[in-house]
Amino acid sequence: MTGMLVTRYSYKHDIVFRVKNINGNKVLLHGEDIRLEADAPEEDLRILPEADVRKRQEEIKEKEEYSYRLFRQDYQLMKEKKEYEHKKQEPRNVQRFQLPVKVLHIDGDRLYLKKCIELYQRLGLQVHGVYVQEKDLPFEIDALIQKVQPEIMVVTGHDAYSETKGSKKDLAAYRNTRFFVEAVRQARAWSSNLDQLIIFAGACQSHFESLIRAGANFASSPDRVNIHALDPVYVVAKVAYTPFMDKVNVYDVLKNTLTGEQGLGGMETKGLYRTGLPYIETK
Template sequence: MLTLGDLVTRNSYNHDVLFRVKIIEDSYVKLIGENVRLEADAPIDDLKKVPGSEYQDRKTHINKQEACSYRLFRQDYRLLKEKREVEAGGGYAELEEKSNYFQISPRILHIDGDPLFLKKCVQLYEQLGLQVHGQYIEEKNMPLEVVALVQKIQPEIVILTGHDSYSKAKGSTRELESYRNSRYFVESVRNLRQHYPHFDQLVIFAGACQSHFESIIKAGANFASSPARVNIHAIDPVYVAARVAYTSFMDHINIWEVVRNTISGEKGLGGLQTRGLLRIGMPYSEDVEK
């Protein structure tokens, strides 16, 4: 007997993705990815409950992937930090007090259609030392609420994510109607760009698993998912925001440098050349930096 919150896999997909049960309606169940931003429907008889031992094995594998992404980002962060220290010293590598500068990182607004993923992402932002405002909004309501929220929070980076999926039965990959939530991401980005048209004034990431990458980019996003219509991991959008946040406003971001530390990689994420948003100042002031 299935209950809400149960962990399951699908027989018809060879148990490839771990889901949690969100809604049960008669003989059909709405599923949400446990680690990826995928939403799906399935008949009850196609589902298999995941025992605790199998869940622990899957969790161990995911934890290793997340730890690897975090380690790679920290390596990149150290390189960016060394570059900032040289710049703050006027280019003299022998500067005695390399920390004699402060940095102002951009504000991030992370809007998520999954409250559990949102909590996990906010924890990672804090771990990376970034200031973030997290807001849970269902994907269908994002176009209606996003502009007012951005005007209230005044962020420099906006993340619009949640769950999505492509259905072959609804049409080709080119048709926006073939996707569960892509149209809401597109509408949200388009609404924001009507008020914030400059791509370096407001940096936008939008999309989730299998989202219609091309439409989201054309609507005005700097970064989006999913070029190859693959699943993206829950925390991948955080690394996109972090790379922008820790790159100097004087530098352009190489797209590969953005996606290489994500779990999904270039098949899951892509985007446009974008300026960083970090600014440094001198002399060091803890109060200013805070």
């Protein structure tokens, strides 16, 4: 049964999950498209019929392609604006070069990590992807930052808020937020400047305020809602392709995500896209 797609009778089949682990009658579930972790008794689960699997795959693919097209339109506008500015200032025979942005993406889900890396590559971004379980983040973060020396870091995976464990202000009521918070704090010990190391942190229903206070530039989830697996990539891409002399407008970041401002938020941050001249062709 591990790896199968299921829904829960008790929640009227609102979310599709992937079975992660089975321990007796308790089944650990990971959202198939959203970064939510949950558990349920086996009798509460319904295996998704093959016809439903195909239908939802088509619907999700359509949504993902729509977000991708929106981002490409934004990127093209930014590129054309920059090229126009350069043409006014420089001779036509001068070519520019770009410095690539290094992204460290740490993910608590192997399948999500694979999907995210594919999207980074499709968007032309250089990424170092690492699978780390959320509970192990505090023990792994220092070595990874030292090895990769990133300009942007993503710390994500799965999370969930449980009303039975406490109020929304209580970190103990969240499955993994405390691990994300500690990872952000350690990263900020390496670089306290919010514009030198840009951090996205969190997953579904994470405690947004704690992540921002710990030092994240962008985080989830202001309204404790679920976020899509690919949302962190679009946040990163917007920062990576915004010229470093410009600030990243938070609303502009969120409008191309699949979740929007209910699930994601952040603060004004400088872009990281740098160009130089002249371009020298290597032989």
